[in-house]
Amino acid sequence: MPQAYARKGAEPPVVAAHRAALAELPFGDRQDFEDAARGFVGTIPDAAVTAADGRVIWSLAPYRFLEADEAPDTVHPSLWRLAQLNCRHGLFEVAPRIYQVRGFDIANMTIVEGDTGLIVIDTLTTAETARAALELYRAHRGPRPVKAVIYTHTHSDHWGGVKGVVDEAAVASGAVAVIAPDGFMEHAVSENVIAGNAMLRRAHYQFGMFLDVGVEGQVDAALGKSISRGTVTLIAPTDLVRETGETRTVDGVEMVFQMAPNSEAPAEFHIYFPAFRALNLAENATHLFHNLLPFRGAEVRDPLAWSKYINEAIELFASRSDVLMGQHHWPVWGQARLQTFLRQARDLYKYVHDQTLRLMNHGLTAAEIAETLTLPDTLARPWHNRGYYGTVRHNAKAIYQKYLGWFDGNPANLDPLPPVETARSTIDYMGGADAVLRRAREDFAAGRYRWVAQVTNQVVFAEPGNQEARALNADAFEQLGYLAEAATWRNAYLFAAQELRRGPTAAKRAVGGDPLKALTIDMVFDFLGVRLNGQKAQGKAFTINWVFTDPAAAYTLTLENSALSYLSGRTRPDADATLSLTRATLDAVISRRTTFLAEAQAGRLKADGNLAKLAELASLFDDFTPDFAIVEP
Template identity: 50%
Template sequence: MTPSSARKDAHPITADRQLQARADLAFDDDQDFEDARRGFIGTIEDATITNAQGKVVWSQKAYAFLDDEAAPLTVNASLWRLSRLNREHGLFKVCDRIYQVRGFDLANITFIEGDHGLIIIDPLTFEEPARAALDLYRKHFGPRPVVAVMYSHSHKDHYGGVKGVVSEEEVAAGRVQIIAPEGFMEEVLSESVLAGVPMVRRAEFQFGHPLEPGVRSHVDSGLGKAMGRGSSGVIPPTHSICKTGERMRIDGVEIVFQLTPGTEAPVEMNFYFPGLRALNMAENACHTLHNLCPLRGAKVRDARAWARYLDESVDLYAGLVDVCLAQHHWPTWGTERVIGFLSEQRDLYQYLHDQTLRLMSHGLTPREISEQLLMPSELGRRWHTRGYYGAVVHNVQAIYAFYMGPYDGNPANLNPLPPAQAGAKYIEYIGGADAALARAQADFDRGEFRWVAQIMNQLVFADPSNTAARSLCADAFEQLGYQTESATWRNSYLLAARELREGLGARRSGGPIAGAAMVAQMPMPLFFDHLAMRVVPDKVAGRSMRFDWVMEDEADAFKLTLRHGALTHRPGSHGEAADAVIRTTRAGLRKAVRRDVGFRAAIEQGEIRVDKNAPLVAEFLEGLDVFDPLFNVAEP
């Protein structure tokens, strides 16, 4: 059965809710469409981009169904509207000297014309779309050289394509500056290395990359159309911005920086161009309610700090600009409109923060708060405050966790049974699987999809081979996906439905520790932290090991100690007490973590050299855990 043939139409209850959603919002307001199309210069047909081998890595061709203005009953009308806005692609003039390419990636790439060259903000996720965007600009305005690249923050869709617009050699020669907020590389590496495997898997649900485009499948990702594919990497900054108000003049363009740590990313910054009367808000103010904790997982963000930095932006810059742009979505023009937009974004996060704490102080739990908390109508009806990427429900839960942690205070939730065991007991109490299925089907027919998903999830975890339970749970997920306004919720529901119906298919084998490009810049303490989280306790039970690790090309030495299943490390040497001394270089380490080489082969090839007790070192390194990046989510 193909994925599309398994999908169902909108249930009558879903259809009724979709029609009601159309009546609740101002669909006659076309200002966003005017703004999204303003300044259009040109594009690539269907935004189709290929790699060096001719393989398509990005295209909007399959999203042509969004050209229909009327939303189908399988898509929330508000989300359909945003999905159509995010289908706009190409090169756009924002104002004098500032251009953006939008719709070639999840994010935007911004070009600022200097006196002689180009300043680039955020070179997208992958090299191929970044290169295509630069080529499109040069097609219309000539071959200006890139003189600087500025990373607004530490998420991959804002730096990963840098080698598509500049080379490491140009940076090393001093011809191109790389500018980022202080702490940029530490955040890039720590997020992708330590929690990378579960984040990547959960990101499949958040962005829905395994889903094909279609009215019963993928329509959008909230911040942009979709995640692409291609080659990615990072070039470390040559200059770090350390304080708000820091100024730089690059190729005749004056830039004032506003640091906003702990908002949308742990390190982030906005850009004010006083000579151009323009303000770039990075990802701090987009045309959506953003995430305070994304579904893929991340450190919880500080809603109060986010609101305060937005207020600072209003105070410092909003009255001095004619246009406000960001690294997702489309700009806002006009001083008064900019002030209104930023003020409403500020109020959005402040309100969620304050009201969550107020209700929390009445003893409500995260789930109870998210059911009760409603946005003020005048704020909640604004298109740019709608929950396309974030959502009130999971943002409330994030605010609660930021202050209180994951425990809701009810001792029943201190040590509950794990899902499979709990599921079995739930079904036993209901009277068995057949009774549960019969009642759930009746609830489904009445449109109680949240409850059906909840109870069928219990049965799936109790007995994942029960095809009727899998099918009904998938049907409930699907209707919830059709109804939701949030693109990330839709993607999560629909991918879960697909996996319950079809399974995961051919499973991928475990991947490398990290990409070779990341290893090239990774501080050794972080590398050892990653080794530590891969130690399998059963393989080292009762064992103690002491290794010295020497990086010969960096003149650095570290002493590693394994005791009680815990690997710790410090700078220095164990001296004569070392069980072995490991010697390598960055190049050797890069090969060792490659999937097609591995540590044992690297030792045999001399990329890693061991003084005494080489078998012990090989045993330790080869015994580290290897992760399957395609683990189950919607079933045990």
């Protein structure tokens, strides 16, 4: 497989499409640029953050090419505009006593000044960037202590940096409160575990993490530039908010909470600050149309509930607010402007939901709805409604999936052949690869990149060693990437092109650290069930008792019919083996830092009964690595 390749420039149809976009969209509206710069206090060069060993955790230096006024032919001008806005970094004053650090990670850190200390809202993705953000604040506002940390929702870019701003001892002592929405821990640590390996691999496509940064590569991640590459940490909440209208007063600052579960995240809330007339809608009203089903994978989000939460926020808080902020992007100031912003966001999610359901009830399939559904100008033209992260096309498909699932009702699609067999038969029916590629080259020249990507990918699946097919498939994906207004679509297309030219990207996944420790033992055993190779387990049956000494807990794990089941709070006297260990020992084994046998030999795991059953169980588990093929068989 060739490892080096030259990227291609934009083809004439792409250039023409970009020129049309320049004429159609309101590029003369510079309000967002004014808002993104408003309240600037200070920053550090390129927002650069390094680890103790010198590794670059975060830097905006590679994005200096975005200083050019005009978008190049290889980037959609609307996406170029957002990418420029997302380059603004530093400490910003939002309102008296409310500040944000923006551009130091994909998300924002919001800092509220209390009477004696600070309330830190969301702690970025990694401890290193969070520490740098807080240091930036303190460099300009003084060394105030952290009195509370708030997690607005369950995605790791909003809590992973917590140990960069506070330590566990301060939380355990009660000196620092950690406030989060009800259900936070369950969802924060489970979403990316059970299907975590597949999600991580697919995230390579969504975020373009292994693309070169530049005008022919990654330019943005829509919610921010990218994701920092440091240490993900977690401290469990000490205070859960469960109902809308609940209040908390921390260090003299009153906060009113609005619950918004199953919107952008399964556990999420909004925060209103009466004294400052400031409203924080977390990630439910950002400067883009959000994802209802991320490319990386997740449970489908509920746009109807999402719309209702925004509507409720308008009713509860908008008339009493002078500034609207979120945990991505920049604020909106002025009561009239923020109300218009919220109404347009509310109606965007409601419109796409309702119209998808309308077309669905007329019998249209997901693909047909995506091809049919368009926004009215009043929703399409506002910049904050543009599909940089979630597009109308793929969000409509997500809504279809939420209500009707994967099957479109046509029995021809009920049990289709798997991809490779489908591709081989299709290409054979079409007269063979040479005939397909001859036609595909003509269609490429005509700008039919969607079809060329589709049909040449069939050739790749039928004949993965066909270099001509790989090259043309990559070229088509590349042009689609240049065409895309959505950062997610651009990243996915360009990364597909890269992997066709270079082969799958090698990446390692290490399960460990705070997220692993935060898993309940039930979750760990659930994950072991996912890792069990059912074919290897055929004909095997045994029961193992697990007695945990720290913390105290007991489980019975049973292998039967190639499935793992467990019961908590009990052991069985007839078990094949009984193990005594600490939770830390289990974590060490799960994260591959040791083995059950090594721990037994070291005396950290004690076993009664048939220890061979433990070794047999360990031999039945698969290992997952996020480098499986996606764009080829």
